[in-house]
Amino acid sequence: MKGFRRFLAVLLCAVFVMGVTGASTENAYAAAAPAGLKGVWVSFLDWQIYLKGKDQASFDASFSHMCDNTLAHGLNSLFVHVRSHNDAVYPSGIYPWSTEMLNGNPGFDPLADMVAIAHSKGLTFHAWINPYGFRNGAYSGNAALANHNNIVAGVTEIVTRYAVDGIHFDDYFPPVGKPAVNAMVAAVHNVCASTGKVFGISPQGNLDNIRASSADADTWLSAPGYVDYLMPQIYWSDQYGAAANVTMYSNRIALFRSIDKAGIPLYVGLAGYRAGQALNYDPGWGLRGDNLATQVDKARAQGYTGYCVYRYSTLDSPAAAGELANLATRG
DSSP, X not given: OHHHHHHHHHHHHHHHHHHHHHHHHHHHHOOOOXXXXXXXXXXXXXXXXXXXXXXXXXXXXXXXXXXXXXXXXXXXXXEEEXXXXXXXXXXXXXXXXXXXXXXXXXXXXXXXXXXXXXXXXXXXXXXXXXXXOEETTEEOSOGGGOSHHHHHHHHHHHHHHSOOSEEEEOSOOOSSOXXXXXXXXXXXXXXXXXXXXXXXXXXXXXXXXXXXXXXXXXXXXXXXTSOSEEOOBOOOOSSBTTTTOBOHHHHHHHHHHHXXXXXXXXXXXXXXXXXXXXXXXXXXXHHOSOHHHHHHHHHHHTTOOXXXXXXXXXXXXXXXXXXXXXXXXXX
């Protein structure tokens, strides 16, 4: 514990210095968000299907197959849950071993293996974090870990120990207040930028909901120093509503583009899991087989430079096969 407190004190001093000097050095070391990103999210739910409970050899073989499957679908990036419930899939001095994605300590370092395997196959690897371990109105595990000092320290652990290409936050922000969240986001960005890592956030796709929460997409897109990209989850079709006549997807990508005052790169999160589904409130997913492909076209026309599909198990879903095949033609 004393060692962790010393580490945290040094870290906070470093973050303070980077925060003070960040404005003058931003252009010198900020990692650029690459154009042409085509990713897939590997959720803790996917861990439970494909990776949980395996020994190292079986784990590596399964993850290697997941990488090959990702490439076969024309994708080039993985966004992999590494902390989802105030836990970790790597040996951490801050967070306990995950019981959601692992069965506790597996006897090896899954994150080290995944990064090495993904890179050996030419895939970029983004470490996906639920920073607060918060979902469905409650904190997971030890809620004391969901504080900003631990969040920044936890990111520092990852980016200084592993060759990840980036850190990625999802859309779960508890009601702790926008100023506090923005300070944490800026500190994480500084840590990532100083180590050459990309940092981005994937907020939910309803801007009204975001503005009513602690997430502050308006500020993050107002100036450099918060995120290298934003990836809103635009999980609707353009045949939304009972009459299938609301262009919900197009409306929402346009809204996020309109608030991007600083020209921060935008990627779009796509609802692969809805492909081929018969949904009364959003019938477009069942009326055509090229929703994902045309959504990428529409996003690119709005200046979005990449996309990510939720989630990995969709790649094995017969219902989504046609949509994914059409998506792969978009290059």
